[in-house]
Amino acid sequence: MKYNISIKISWGKSLMKPRVQEKLIEMGVFILVFIICVLIYFSVSRYSALCQKVSNFIGIISPFIYGVAIAYVLAPVTGFYKRLINRISKDKSKIKISDKFADRLGILLSYISLVLLFVLFMSFVMPQIIESIQGLIEKFPVWVVKIDMQIKKLLSSNPNTPKQMVDLTANGYENAINYVKNMLINNVQPILTTLSDSIWEVVVFFKNLIIGIIVSIYMLCNRAKLKAQAKKIIYAVLKKNAAEITLTELRFVDRSFGGFIVAKLIDSLIIGIMAYIILLMMHMPYVALLSVIIGVTNIIPFFGPFIGAIPCFVLVVLTDPLKGLYFLVFVFLLQQFDGNVLGPKLLGAKVGISGLWVIFSILVFGSYWGITGMIIGVPLFAVIYDLVAKSVNYLLRKKGMSTRTDDYK
Numbered sequence: 003m004k005y006n007i008s009i010k011i012s013w014g015k016s017l018m019k020p021r022v023q024e025k026l027i028e029m030g031v032f033i034l035v036f037i038i039c040v041l042i043y044f045s046v047s048r049y050s051a052l053c054q055k056v057s058n059f060i061g062i063i064s065p066f067i068y069g070v071a072i073a074y075v076l077a078p079v080t081g082f083y084k085r086l087i088n089r090i091s092k093d094k095s096k097i098k099i100s101d102k103f104a105d106r107l108g109i110l111l112s113y114i115s116l117v118l119l120f121v122l123f124m125s126f127v128m129p130q131i132i133e134s135i136q137g138l139i140e141k142f143p144v145w146v147v148k149i150d151m152q153i154k155k156l157l158s159s160n161p162n163t164p165k166q167m168v169d170l171t172a173n174g175y176e177n178a179i180n181y182v183k184n185m186l187i188n189n190v191q192p193i194l195t196t197l198s199d200s201i202w203e204v205v206v207f208f209k210n211l212i213i214g215i216i217v218s219i220y221m222l223c224n225r226a227k228l229k230a231q232a233k234k235i236i237y238a239v240l241k242k243n244a245a246e247i248t249l250t251e252l253r254f255v256d257r258s259f260g261g262f263i264v265a266k267l268i269d270s271l272i273i274g275i276m277a278y279i280i281l282l283m284m285h286m287p288y289v290a291l292l293s294v295i296i297g298v299t300n301i302i303p304f305f306g307p308f309i310g311a312i313p314c315f316v317l318v319v320l321t322d323p324l325k326g327l328y329f330l331v332f333v334f335l336l337q338q339f340d341g342n343v344l345g346p347k348l349l350g351a352k353v354g355i356s357g358l359w360v361i362f363s364i365l366v367f368g369s370y371w372g373i374t375g376m377i378i379g380v381p382l383f384a385v386i387y388d389l390v391a392k393s394v395n396y397l398l399r400k401k402g403m404s405t406r407t408d409d410y411k
Contacts, residue, residue: 080109130291
């Protein structure tokens, strides 16, 4: 005799007794909470080991991370070249180019553009930066002696200055030089070890970068297929409605990150070129070095101009105090132009958050991830802000209440 016994468990009708079903649900919830507590305990108690494991894992996949970053930045450039090639092929009826060929040619042109930018930087800008740094190194002892003489003169001319302070200042420069010499002699081995580690880190970085470039080429060539595979997984894991919502949010994330970062890079490049031309016309010292510092630090929203202006001002004012004042006026006018004219034209509404939240995101993410957090913190917080706003509006609509902020003033 065959017996076919089946028990159906669902949120609706069930063959199981309600009490037994409640017990099973309670047991499942208890097991889930227990597992979460155990994971939290081990994460806290073994925090250092966990961080080390995570750091090692990131180091292993760092070439892949570089490849993803390069491909993500070059994807809009590749798309631009592809559209341009297709437009040319349509205008010229004799030239017939397939979509795949246009895509591959666009990838090639994007990498050629990247190489050309690098060659131009190394050929024209880098020699001037090196020359400026060499000039700084040569002038540094002169500046130290001048500052030391000014301090001695100031203290000697003041009769109320204690003699011990005058003597201490008189020997300050010699004591500082002797201290540096003794420190170098006593720490030769640690310095050499640190130097060798730094050289090895540079070698590893370039090795990972080369592998990352190769990975980025594969990702750009197969970006349509990779997007389709990701979309397929999302539809397989989630319900159709949830999958469509997820894809909509991912498109918003792509617009926030891709649009903001690419536009910010273009904005900083334009600001750096403008700074170089205007500083050259103003006969400022260390023009190439100053313009590179201004352009690079401009990538950081809000705080970038201040971070770049301070060291640049110190370099200029040590050479010529009057030019230092002119430089401050120039930086102020340049940042006003960037903040009110160039930035809004390039960035547009890609961020979508107020200045208050921009400052908040830079401070929070910058404290955790440093310079990288300052750069990606703004688009990341824009995504979080969007998710919170949509969740709040959804809950208000469920209650039959208005979603307009002005109605709550």
